[in-house]
Amino acid sequence: MQFQNTQAFAQMLDQQDELRSFRDQFIMPVIDGKQQIYFLGNSLGLQPKRTAGYLQQVLNKWANYGVEGFFMGEEPWLQYHDKLVQPLSTIVGALPHEVVAMNQLTVNLHLLLVSFYQPTQKRNKIICEARAFPSDQYMLETHVKYCGFDPNEVIIEVAPRAGEHNIRHEDILQAIQQHKDELALVMWGGLNYYTGKVFDMAAITKAAQAVGAKVGFDLAHAAGNIPLQLHNWNVDFAAWCSYKYMNSGPGGIGGAYIHERYHNDDSLHRFAGWWGYDTATRFLMQKGFKANRSAEGWQLSTPSALLYAAHQAALDIFMEAGIDRLQTKRRLLNNWLWFLLDELNGLQTEPVVDFITPRTEAERGSQVSMLMLQQGKQVFDALARAGVIVDWREPNVIRLAPVPLYNTFEEVWQFTNILRQILQLQHA
Numbered sequence: 001m002q003f004q005n006t007q008a009f010a011q012m013l014d015q016q017d018e019l020r021s022f023r024d025q026f027i028m029p030v031i032d033g034k035q036q037i038y039f040l041g042n043s044l045g046l047q048p049k050r051t052a053g054y055l056q057q058v059l060n061k062w063a064n065y066g067v068e069g070f071f072m073g074e075e076p077w078l079q080y081h082d083k084l085v086q087p088l089s090t091i092v093g094a095l096p097h098e099v100v101a102m103n104q105l106t107v108n109l110h111l112l113l114v115s116f117y118q119p120t121q122k123r124n125k126i127i128c129e130a131r132a133f134p135s136d137q138y139m140l141e142t143h144v145k146y147c148g149f150d151p152n153e154v155i156i157e158v159a160p161r162a163g164e165h166n167i168r169h170e171d172i173l174q175a176i177q178q179h180k181d182e183l184a185l186v187m188w189g190g191l192n193y194y195t196g197k198v199f200d201m202a203a204i205t206k207a208a209q210a211v212g213a214k215v216g217f218d219l220a221h222a223a224g225n226i227p228l229q230l231h232n233w234n235v236d237f238a239a240w241c242s243y244k245y246m247n248s249g250p251g252g253i254g255g256a257y258i259h260e261r262y263h264n265d266d267s268l269h270r271f272a273g274w275w276g277y278d279t280a281t282r283f284l285m286q287k288g289f290k291a292n293r294s295a296e297g298w299q300l301s302t303p304s305a306l307l308y309a310a311h312q313a314a315l316d317i318f319m320e321a322g323i324d325r326l327q328t329k330r331r332l333l334n335n336w337l338w339f340l341l342d343e344l345n346g347l348q349t350e351p352v353v354d355f356i357t358p359r360t361e362a363e364r365g366s367q368v369s370m371l372m373l374q375q376g377k378q379v380f381d382a383l384a385r386a387g388v389i390v391d392w393r394e395p396n397v398i399r400l401a402p403v404p405l406y407n408t409f410e411e412v413w414q415f416t417n418i419l420r421q422i423l424q425l426q427h428a
């Protein structure tokens with residue numbers, strides 16, 4: 001499509017947008033009476049209007065039935081999880097029994113490493129991104145120590161080359177080859193939280209498994225954002241949070257994927273709890289752990305019906321919008337943003353902003369990261385004053401992510417216009 005940098009063109013794109021009515025399903029933030037341009041679906045997705053009703057149903061059932069709410073009424077809490085697996089598996093590209101909604105992201109990564117990082121004296125190395133999200137770094141560091149190894153010896157970080165911002169795919173493959181005889185695990189982010197780069201998960205999986213290593217992905221910034229095919233890519237395990245692109249609320253319930261080939265594998269270590277026990281006989285309260293033969297077998301504790309309800313409210317909207325339509329709009333919205341940013345970029349005589357998210361379509365999702373070469377915090381504050389909600393990530397990046405469920409093409413146009421004014425860039 002031939003874009004034009006006008007407000008009328010943006011409005012025309014909105015009129016043609018099949019998903020435009022979905023914005024009305026969300027509560028848009030208003031600060032001091034001014035509706036904000038909310039571009040932070042990559043951090044905390046907005047609240048669906050229906051979430052309160054779904055939560056209220058759980059509260060009503062709790063009020064009316066007490067503990068019997070687990071077994072009674074239209075939607076007994078014991079069966080609540082069954083309704084989440086279909087939409088979740090569609091979003092991450094897995095079989096329904098390969099996904100489970102449980103815990104939080106970092107907790108799930110630890111639990112999955114118990115099963116998928118079983119280091120030996122010969123095979124104990126982990127390859128990961130340099131400057132991965134801090135929680136992942138702390139998770140790996142402490143997990144490796146717990147296993148009796150030295151993080152400085154065992155963890156191999158792949159970094160961008162000097163002068164570059166993004167890690168090159170060939171450098172990941174090269175690291176896998178270099179450490180092939182000692183490699184136990186590749187633990188990688190599907191989409192880097194700082195730069196917005198999408199990694200080739202299928203190729204990383206293939207390369208790591210070819211040398212005998214396991215592969216897991218942190219999908220915090222990928223799930224609900226970009227198309228995923230975890231099962232077809234043969235990924236061993238993955239985990240994500242639901243509060244970003246999946247709009248399930250602050251601290252919403254996390255999720256995990258475990259390839260079905262492991263569901264009956266009793267040689268894997270696990271940290272178990274009663275909720276992962278064989279569902280049919282869980283309440284017989286017998287001695288000796290017997291795992292549920294699906295991803296649900298990795299659960300430990302009684303899940304929160306309230307968090308389930310908030311998750312379901314958001315997932316129902318995803319299914320109503322449809323993954324294919326969401327992906328089509330996500331690409332168009334992002335291409336529109338890049339078209340406008342490229343124009344703005346061309347006006348910079350003295351560089352202030354460097355857009356560090358890769359330009360190739362396969363390597364980006366909704367997020368764009370602006371590396372601020374000067375006056376970063378001032379630009380960020382000016383955006384906030386103008387009613388644009390984006391975020392600041394130390395040391396010097398402004399991140400933004402217009403999302404297809406509730407952002408408009410006109411908001412993207414307004415944002416670039418505001419940014420141009422703040423940067424005082426003028427057409428010649």
Ligand SMILES: Cc1ncc(COP(=O)(O)O)c(C=O)c1O
Nearest residue numbers: 104105106107133135193220241
């Ligand atoms: C890439 C990534 N990994 C891990 C986390 C931590 O998630 P949680 O606090 O849900 O454990 C985040 C949180 O934003 C993240 O962005």
